[in-house]
Amino acid sequence: MTCRTDQDPESSRPAEKHPESTTRTDEDRPSDAAFSALLEDDVEDLYENAPCGYLSTLLDGQIAKANTTLLSWLGRDREETVGRLYFADLLTVGGKLYHETHFAPLLRMQGEVNGIALELKGADGTRLPVLISSKVKKGSDGQPLLIRTTIVDARDRRAYENELLRRRREAEEAREETERARREAERDKERLQSVLAVLQRSLVPPSLPQAPGMEAAAYYHTASADQLGGDFYDVFALGDGRWGFFLGDVCGKGPEAAAVTSLTRYTLRAAAMHDADPITVLTTLNTVLHQHYIRGDPRYCTAVFGTLTPHASGVTVRLASGGHPPAVLMRADGAAEYLPTPGGLLVGILPDAPFKDVTRELRAGDTLLLYSDGLTEARIGPEGARYGDDALLDFTTDLAPAGADKAVSAVTTLLESFGDGLDDDTAVLAIGIPAPTTSREEQT
Numbered sequence: 001m002t003c004r005t006d007q008d009p010e011s012s013r014p015a016e017k018h019p020e021s022t023t024r025t026d027e028d029r030p031s032d033a034a035f036s037a038l039l040e041d042d043v044e045d046l047y048e049n050a051p052c053g054y055l056s057t058l059l060d061g062q063i064a065k066a067n068t069t070l071l072s073w074l075g076r077d078r079e080e081t082v083g084r085l086y087f088a089d090l091l092t093v094g095g096k097l098y099h100e101t102h103f104a105p106l107l108r109m110q111g112e113v114n115g116i117a118l119e120l121k122g123a124d125g126t127r128l129p130v131l132i133s134s135k136v137k138k139g140s141d142g143q144p145l146l147i148r149t150t151i152v153d154a155r156d157r158r159a160y161e162n163e164l165l166r167r168r169r170e171a172e173e174a175r176e177e178t179e180r181a182r183r184e185a186e187r188d189k190e191r192l193q194s195v196l197a198v199l200q201r202s203l204v205p206p207s208l209p210q211a212p213g214m215e216a217a218a219y220y221h222t223a224s225a226d227q228l229g230g231d232f233y234d235v236f237a238l239g240d241g242r243w244g245f246f247l248g249d250v251c252g253k254g255p256e257a258a259a260v261t262s263l264t265r266y267t268l269r270a271a272a273m274h275d276a277d278p279i280t281v282l283t284t285l286n287t288v289l290h291q292h293y294i295r296g297d298p299r300y301c302t303a304v305f306g307t308l309t310p311h312a313s314g315v316t317v318r319l320a321s322g323g324h325p326p327a328v329l330m331r332a333d334g335a336a337e338y339l340p341t342p343g344g345l346l347v348g349i350l351p352d353a354p355f356k357d358v359t360r361e362l363r364a365g366d367t368l369l370l371y372s373d374g375l376t377e378a379r380i381g382p383e384g385a386r387y388g389d390d391a392l393l394d395f396t397t398d399l400a401p402a403g404a405d406k407a408v409s410a411v412t413t414l415l416e417s418f419g420d421g422l423d424d425d426t427a428v429l430a431i432g433i434p435a436p437t438t439s440r441e442e443q444t
Helices: 019-023 032-040 043-048 068-074 093-110 155-203 254-274 278-293 388-399 404-417 439-443
Strands: 053-058 063-066 112-121 127-138 144-153 215-221 231-237 243-250 301-311 314-322 327-330 336-339 357-362 367-371 426-432
Touching (some): 053 068, 093 127, 231 254, 231 426, 243 254, 243 367, 278 301, 367 404, 404 426
Antiparallel strands (some): 215 426, 231 243, 243 301, 314 357, 327 367
């Protein structure tokens, strides 16, 4: 603050009225008592009771002057401070080290240092965070005389910084906890998928037996690694030269569907061992499912069950269907046809369900293809149209003649081409009679 002692010529002119002065009232002017108090203010009073601390030291750091504000912060008497202590005596141990290695050398080189964060030590040992600015006062000859220091209380700032640090630590801990939870969830998911994969493999045979004079191949597409599918298939010997086979689809997914799948596979095999007639086997399965789930959540499935009876000229296939898509018969001459079983109802939905069977002869080069509806219900094209029965018949017609392995491999490639359009589990089973090989094919 600068005070003028000489009279400015411009000040003798009448003061121009400010536009706002015309609206000022007596209430806006300081009271007489306040005006008198302003006149009584002096430089010493402003120095002693300033909102910040002031300190003057000799060049060696001995305190020569300190204002009341600083002394009250430190809880010290003027007599025991001025002329007795050095500036470094007011600092904490860490502050002294910083003062000696950084602050003082920088002050000597630059002549002033501004806004350095340090901690002062009160008379009772308490720490006072402050911001310190020091400047070397020089005489008329340019030689340093003393050091003047301004000290700003930084307790509020320190509290704010500590709060920011606390919030940052809490945010870091929250992020770390979230990351730990994510990693744990990933591990749980991997463990779940591993368990589900084991369970899923237990619902379908690990490999298919190869009956004399016949070949069989299968493929299972799982729509979701996080859920157990409800599709199932199997090929097994009946013990009298005949073979049994089935393929089906249980309603729903997850553990409940897996339980129905397990019960269905066991029932089909057990019933076939007692009486392998396809209609009888599906009737037994219908009774078991209906009685088992009638009091709780109703469960049902679609299924195809059949028998294979070898003879001198080929194999007789007899099969019955309970609400399942019809099997496709690919002939050795390149033709393909559906084997319809009209009237077959969903298995387990009614206490008495009618089933019908169909019989066909398989000759050398013929292949029977069974599948679940995930194949024909797959969505294709930009509008999401269903793949459909007609497209499958065209596909198998172009494919025929094909053995079991080639047929399943071709259908597997077809399923993969659907991408996200294949959103349901799909089982494929092919059973065929190998075509006779020529001498050139045998040599190859």
